[in-house]
Amino acid sequence: xxxxxxxxxxxxxxxxxxxxxxxxLFSMVFYLGISARFSENIVVRHSDLKYLxxxxxxxxxxxxxxxxxxxxxxEKLVNFTIFIKNIARxxxxxxxxxxxxxxxxxxxxxxxxxxxxxxxxxxxxxxxxDVKNVSLNSGSYTILSFSPPDEFVMEIMFNNTKRELLxxxxxxxxxxxxxxxxxxxxxxxxxxx
Amino acid sequence: xxxxxxxxxxxEMKGFMHTFESIIAVIILIGFLIFLRSNYxxxxxxxxxxGYEILxxxxxxxxxxxxxxxxxxxxxxxxxxxxxYNHSIEFCNQTCIGYKPDKExxxxxxxxxxxxxxxxxxxxxxxxx
Numbered sequence: 327x328x329x330x331x332x333x334x335x336x337x338x339x340x341x342x343x344x345x346x347x348x349x350x351l352f353s354m355v356f357y358l359g360i361s362a363r364f365s366e367n368i369v370v371r372h373s374d375l376k377y378l379x380x381x382x383x384x385x386x387x388x389x390x391x392x393x394x395x396x397x398x399x400x401e402k403l404v405n406f407t408i409f410i411k412n413i414a415r416x417x418x419x420x421x422x423x424x425x426x427x428x429x430x431x432x433x434x435x436x437x438x439x440x441x442x443x444x445x446x447x448x449x450x451x452x453x454x455x456d457v458k459n460v461s462l463n464s465g466s467y468t469i470l471s472f473s474p475p476d477e478f479v480m481e482i483m484f485n486n487t488k489r490e491l492l493x494x495x496x497x498x499x500x501x502x503x504x505x506x507x508x509x510x511x512x513x514x515x516x517x518x519x
Numbered sequence: 520x521x522x523x524x525x526x527x528x529x530x531e532m533k534g535f536m537h538t539f540e541s542i543i544a545v546i547i548l549i550g551f552l553i554f555l556r557s558n559y560x561x562x563x564x565x566x567x568x569x570g571y572e573i574l575x576x577x578x579x580x581x582x583x584x585x586x587x588x589x590x591x592x593x594x595x596x597x598x599x600x601x602x603x604y605n606h607s608i609e610f611c612n613q614t615c616i617g618y619k620p621d622k623e624x625x626x627x628x629x630x631x632x633x634x635x636x637x638x639x640x641x642x643x644x645x646x647x648x
Contacts, residue, residue, distance in 0.1 A: 343536070346543050353547050374628075377571035381631050389633035389640075402638045409640045413631060 375419065375506045375513045382410055382421075382504055387519045390427060390500045399427065399498075400438055400467065407442050420444075420507040426451075426482065427500040428493060435474055435495055440467040443505075452481035491518055566604065570628025570645040573599055584635040587643060592617035601647060609644040620646050 389406045393399030403425055414421035424447070425440040441447055441462040450459050453472040460468055474495055482489045482501070493499045503516040577583040577598065586595035587610055596608040596618075609617030625648045633640050 342540065346540055349547060350543055353550060374565070374567055374571065377568065377575070378629075378631075381571075381575070385631055385633045389638060392634055392636075392638045396638070398638075402633075406633055406638075406640055410631060413629060413642050417629070 373508075373511050373513075374417075375508060375511050378414070378419065379504060379506055379513045379515065382506075383515070383517050385410075386423075386425070386502055386504075387500060387517070390498075390519070394429070394498055399429070400440075403427070403440060404467065407440065411442070414506065418508055420505075422505040422507075423502055424449075424484070425500065425502045427498065428480070429498040430495055433473070435472045435478075437470045437472060437480070438467060439470070441465065447484050449482065449484035452483075454478045489516065565626070566601075566647050567626045567628045569601065570606075570626065570647055571630065573601070574628060574630035574643055574645055578630065578632070583630070583643070584632055587632060587641050588635045588639060590616055595643075599645070604647050606648075607646045609646070611642045611644060612640060615644075617644070618646075619644070620648060622648055624648060 386403070386406070389402050390399055393402035396402070407423060407425070411421050421442075422444060423440075423442040425442070426437065428435055428437050430436060435453065437451055437453065439449060439451070439460065439462060441464060444464055446461060446463050448459065448461050450457060451470055451472075452458075454474040456472050456474070458470050458472075460470070462468055476495050478493060478495060480491045480493055482491070487503070489501070491499070491501055499518070501516065501518045503514070505512070505514045507513075574583060577595075582598070583595070586592070586598070590610065592608045592610055596606065599606055599608070605620075607618040607620055609615050609619050625646050628645045628647070630643045630645070631640070632643065
């Protein structure tokens with residue numbers, strides 16, 4: 327009995343060590359399991375793409391305004407798009423864009439679409455329930471004509487992207503989608519002015 | 520007697536056991552904290568970003584385009600100051616004017632403009648070494 331009590335005391339006295347060893351074993355299993363699951367490091371890259379993106383966003387609008395001044399916005403935008411594309415290519419960046427601008431020289435509204443994506447796109451333009459579908463090859467443009475009220479909603483749908491823009495008929499508007507890609511680095515966005 | 524001796528041995532080792540337990544506890548705690556540390560690896564800041572920021576800042580101040588449309592790359596170059604580095608400027612459209620350094624390990628930042636009052640696209644290259 328004396329020996330049993332001592333053995334019992336021995337075990338209860340060693341409780342802390344048992345808990346500690348158990349905790350150590352559990353932690354090892356836990357870390358190994360979690361490490362295997364989340365072994366990939368997340369790399370935060372500082373990238374120059376964002377600077378170029380901001381630069382292009384600002385300049386597309388500026389070139390559009392310069393083109394409006396000379397009533398030559400389509401040629402200026404097409405030329406500028408090619409200019410940017412060549413610069414981007416020198417820096418191993420793939421630049422793609424879709425430019426849509428509206429203006430009215432008559433009572434009708436002209437909507438011009440310029441496709442600078444690498445592939446053909448199928449795009450639907452809905453201006454005040456007047457729906458037009460176009461298939462636009464890479465590097466090409468098209469001009470659509472609509473008769474909306476003074477203030478209207480233009481709905482743009484392509485490549486699972488849908489945008490609704492509230493626009494004014496008697497104001498020139500430009501909307502563009504830009505994509506810059508270098509390897510795994512990608513920046514995409516759109517802008518309305 | 521055996522019991523007393525048995526107990527005596529372990530009594531002598533009691534301090535050692537406490538120390539050992541503390542070490543194990545610290546290892547577990549540190550391991551947990553290391554695990555909690557984000558697995559983020561950040562690439563270092565590149566001096567070319569500084570170049571972009573300089574050109575962008577000059578454009579926002581309304582100073583950049585005047586130099587470009589007048590072809591004054593020397594004036595723009597003297598306007599820029601990057602402590603600890605040399606730098607030079609080039610304006611490029613169909614051709615380039617300015618100074619492109621013939622050295623190794625040169626960073627280059629590019630800023631694009633569509634023109635000032637008329638459409639006249641340029642890329643402004645800031646070389647830093």
